[in-house]
Amino acid sequence: MAAELHVHLEGSVLPETVQLLEPEISKEEIRAAYRFTDFAGFLECFKWIVQKLRTPEDYALITRAMLNRLDREGIRYVEITLSAGVILWKKLEFAPIYDAIRRESLISPVQVLWNLDAIRQFGPDAAMRVAEVAAQRVNDGVISFGIGGDEVTGPARWFGEVYAFAKKNGLRLTAHAGETAGPESVWAALEIGAERIGHGIRAIDDPVLLKHLREHSIPLEVCITSNVCTGAVVSLESHPVRRLYEAGVPLTLNTDDPAIFGTTLAREFAIARDRFGFDEAQMEQLRNNAWKYAFATQLERGD
Numbered sequence: 001m002a003a004e005l006h007v008h009l010e011g012s013v014l015p016e017t018v019q020l021l022e023p024e025i026s027k028e029e030i031r032a033a034y035r036f037t038d039f040a041g042f043l044e045c046f047k048w049i050v051q052k053l054r055t056p057e058d059y060a061l062i063t064r065a066m067l068n069r070l071d072r073e074g075i076r077y078v079e080i081t082l083s084a085g086v087i088l089w090k091k092l093e094f095a096p097i098y099d100a101i102r103r104e105s106l107i108s109p110v111q112v113l114w115n116l117d118a119i120r121q122f123g124p125d126a127a128m129r130v131a132e133v134a135a136q137r138v139n140d141g142v143i144s145f146g147i148g149g150d151e152v153t154g155p156a157r158w159f160g161e162v163y164a165f166a167k168k169n170g171l172r173l174t175a176h177a178g179e180t181a182g183p184e185s186v187w188a189a190l191e192i193g194a195e196r197i198g199h200g201i202r203a204i205d206d207p208v209l210l211k212h213l214r215e216h217s218i219p220l221e222v223c224i225t226s227n228v229c230t231g232a233v234v235s236l237e238s239h240p241v242r243r244l245y246e247a248g249v250p251l252t253l254n255t256d257d258p259a260i261f262g263t264t265l266a267r268e269f270a271i272a273r274d275r276f277g278f279d280e281a282q283m284e285q286l287r288n289n290a291w292k293y294a295f296a297t298q299l300e301r302g303d
């Protein structure tokens with residue numbers, strides 16, 4: 001049974017789903033939008049997809065398409081990140097959109113919990129608005145709060161109060177960090193209370209941080225293909241996943257934005273096996289980690 005902890009709803013929109021959202025758009029235009037070579041280009045692509053999402057029905061459609069795919073791939077439990085920060089920034093009404101995706105997730109055979117994500121570079125006030133809507137939905141499918149986007153222009157230290165508020169309201173805490181910025185960005189995310197780190201691969205540059213993650217059992221949500229596609233690592237060969245594992249850091253494997261990066265969870269595991277020499281027992285450990293470090297407890301999941 002497979003589970004995944006780091007996957008974005010908007011990054012799971014396949015080109016053919018864009019065509020459903022906007023039938024008049026040409027295949028060539030879609031292809032061009034999904035093509036990029038660096039992190040800035042990736043953010044542009046993500047933004048382009050997000051701009052196609054306007055109504056609760058649009059969000060319901062992409063949720064349905066994503067969950068059908070995850071079900072076919074054998075995924076039984078998923079924590080999906082919704083860019084609530086972008087929804088608020090677009091000045092769309094959050095409640096009907098969340099109600100629509102929540103409805104879709106409740107009729108799916110895949111068990112779904114939602115992580116609401118704020119955009120770092122939009123600043124702490126905008127992030128607080130996201131934490132507030134997340135807090136209202138704690139007993140309605142939202143399990144956690146996080147930040148993503150630009151680590152450099154939106155440092156974690158801005159969000160201490162927001163994280164404290166989220167925690168007080170029963171939300172679990174994650175943060176994208178150490179993806180494009182160095183280990184100090186991971187330290188800053190831990191400082192404000194992040195319990196899991198999205199990516200975190202640059203921890204490899206800091207032995208003290210590696211020890212801290214190991215000793216406190218703080219997992220990294222590693223997304224190998226994503227890091228190659230966005231240029232967060234210079235090549236697949238240079239990805240530190242194996243070295244992080246050898247350092248005893250708890251790892252989970254994830255797809256991040258599978259439609260944008262052309263990957264699946266099965267493919268990420270195949271890469272770990274074929275390119276990084278993880279044997280079957282180690283792969284099993286990585287698979288189990290997704291359940292072990294899930295924010296919903298076993299009791300809540302009922303598995």
Ligand SMILES: [Zn+2]
Nearest residue numbers: 008176198256
């Ligand atoms: Zn992500």
